[in-house]
Amino acid sequence: MSDSLCNIGFIGLGVMGKNLTLNLADHGFKIACFDLDSSKIDDLIATDKYENPQGESRIVGCYSYTELLQKLTAPHLIILSVPAGEPVDHVCHHLIDAGIEADDIVIDTGNSLWTDSVEREKKYKGKFIFFSTAVSGGEVGARFGPSLMPSGDPYAWTRIEPVFTAIAAKVDPETGKPMESHVPGQPIQGGEPCATYIGPIGAGHYVKMVHNGIEYADMQLICEAYDLMKTGLGMTSLEIAEIFREWNKGILNSYLMEISAEVLSKIDDETGQPLVELIMDKAGQKGTGLWTAVSALQVGAPTQTITQAVFARSLSSLKAERTQAASVLTGPEPARLSNDAKSAAIEALRDALYCSKICSYAQGFQLMAMAAKEHGWKLEFAEIAKIWRAGCIIRAVFLQSITNAYERDDDLANLLLDPFFAEQLINLQGHWRKTIADATLMGIPCAAMSSALNYFDSYRRETLPANLLQGQRDYFGAHTYERVDCTPGKKYHTEWNMTGQPQIKIKR
Numbered sequence: 001m002s003d004s005l006c007n008i009g010f011i012g013l014g015v016m017g018k019n020l021t022l023n024l025a026d027h028g029f030k031i032a033c034f035d036l037d038s039s040k041i042d043d044l045i046a047t048d049k050y051e052n053p054q055g056e057s058r059i060v061g062c063y064s065y066t067e068l069l070q071k072l073t074a075p076h077l078i079i080l081s082v083p084a085g086e087p088v089d090h091v092c093h094h095l096i097d098a099g100i101e102a103d104d105i106v107i108d109t110g111n112s113l114w115t116d117s118v119e120r121e122k123k124y125k126g127k128f129i130f131f132s133t134a135v136s137g138g139e140v141g142a143r144f145g146p147s148l149m150p151s152g153d154p155y156a157w158t159r160i161e162p163v164f165t166a167i168a169a170k171v172d173p174e175t176g177k178p179m180e181s182h183v184p185g186q187p188i189q190g191g192e193p194c195a196t197y198i199g200p201i202g203a204g205h206y207v208k209m210v211h212n213g214i215e216y217a218d219m220q221l222i223c224e225a226y227d228l229m230k231t232g233l234g235m236t237s238l239e240i241a242e243i244f245r246e247w248n249k250g251i252l253n254s255y256l257m258e259i260s261a262e263v264l265s266k267i268d269d270e271t272g273q274p275l276v277e278l279i280m281d282k283a284g285q286k287g288t289g290l291w292t293a294v295s296a297l298q299v300g301a302p303t304q305t306i307t308q309a310v311f312a313r314s315l316s317s318l319k320a321e322r323t324q325a326a327s328v329l330t331g332p333e334p335a336r337l338s339n340d341a342k343s344a345a346i347e348a349l350r351d352a353l354y355c356s357k358i359c360s361y362a363q364g365f366q367l368m369a370m371a372a373k374e375h376g377w378k379l380e381f382a383e384i385a386k387i388w389r390a391g392c393i394i395r396a397v398f399l400q401s402i403t404n405a406y407e408r409d410d411d412l413a414n415l416l417l418d419p420f421f422a423e424q425l426i427n428l429q430g431h432w433r434k435t436i437a438d439a440t441l442m443g444i445p446c447a448a449m450s451s452a453l454n455y456f457d458s459y460r461r462e463t464l465p466a467n468l469l470q471g472q473r474d475y476f477g478a479h480t481y482e483r484v485d486c487t488p489g490k491k492y493h494t495e496w497n498m499t500g501q502p503q504i505k506i507k508r
């Protein structure tokens, strides 16, 4: 091994950290790595030797924070891949003790809460530059090209950019589709990198949080389509996998659709049954969907489909209660359909899934727009849609249509108003409505799909019953209301329970 110093320090060699390090090495960076568990350092060096048997070692193991700093060129560039929360600060404090300097950069790539990143930038100012970069793509993405959402000090970004644009997933500029290579040591050449500077500290992790909210909705919508075919149409897991494969060839093409077909096709070695039927129907969650829903409530963004997806996971986890309720709360039984009716129902379901998906993305982008306004960020939505076209979990052909929509109009108030998406929803809504009506009559829950339809129906209504709601609020709490026949913004209050004509008063 050569004695030359390394370009990048890497701390945290779990699945994501290990794969990001190998990805960096494949792109010609020399890495000094550290983990509290030294067996992970040894394992990474062994993997590097196995993948790169002839070459000079690209990864240098360090067994303390001080050694890590000594092995790096200055100013130091250090990437963290440690669990979100306290571990990030733990590492930062150790780096300070080891002598990190004011112009060194520490990049947090974990699934951190965006407000924690904002606090950390302030807290470590003068000690080092804290920068955040959210990563999507799971372990394969980390190894061969993730989608990266960097945010923080723009000067730091000029130093980080060549590294992240090198290791990010790539999109074919002609087709807008992912360019994939899963061969160690043979990274993709050319293509548009799925890494773009998002904005000030926290903005990148906010955008990634919304990505995960959309991911929750996408997954739940696919699960509802599965349930409608399984419970409503009596189809087997393997038959449903075939339908998903078919859908994956068209507008519904996505990584999540592809892996759902794979999951449904997997046969359990021991029992010979589809494995999915042996998996307990209790969903886990690490919190990013919840954070999205909480943030949406805070900024007043209507993200009902994303939020329903979080609730659906919570409800699924009440397995014992549901088992009890199943024997008490009876409902309709789905009728068996003729083959023709079944084919028509599957076709309608495909369109219902597509329309619901459009609405959940519209909600996610609307949330980002409202949050950006509140936090003073200038988010470039066409660029965000672009970096989600490859590498990340929600990657889909559909993201190119979203990119096009924001390229047509970067001030678009809502994706539903883009001419392409508006036309799709207007034309396909019949199938969407029929699917949800049939599901309701059969007693099959489709919370995310029906919330998406409700979003569409509410958003397209010039009038909503909030006039009565305002009357109720004013009645019991003198909360005032605006009048449609007077100057907007002017507040009125009525003495509702006085006899005779209500009196109108202007509240100042």
Ligand code: 6PG
Pocket (backbone or CB within 6 Å): 111, 135, 136, 137, 138, 212, 215, 284, 285, 286, 287, 288, 289, 392, 393
């Ligand atoms: C990604 C994923 C990743 C992780 C989720 C899982 O973009 O790579 O979203 O961040 O798989 O955090 O979240 P849940 O455990 O909450 O499903």
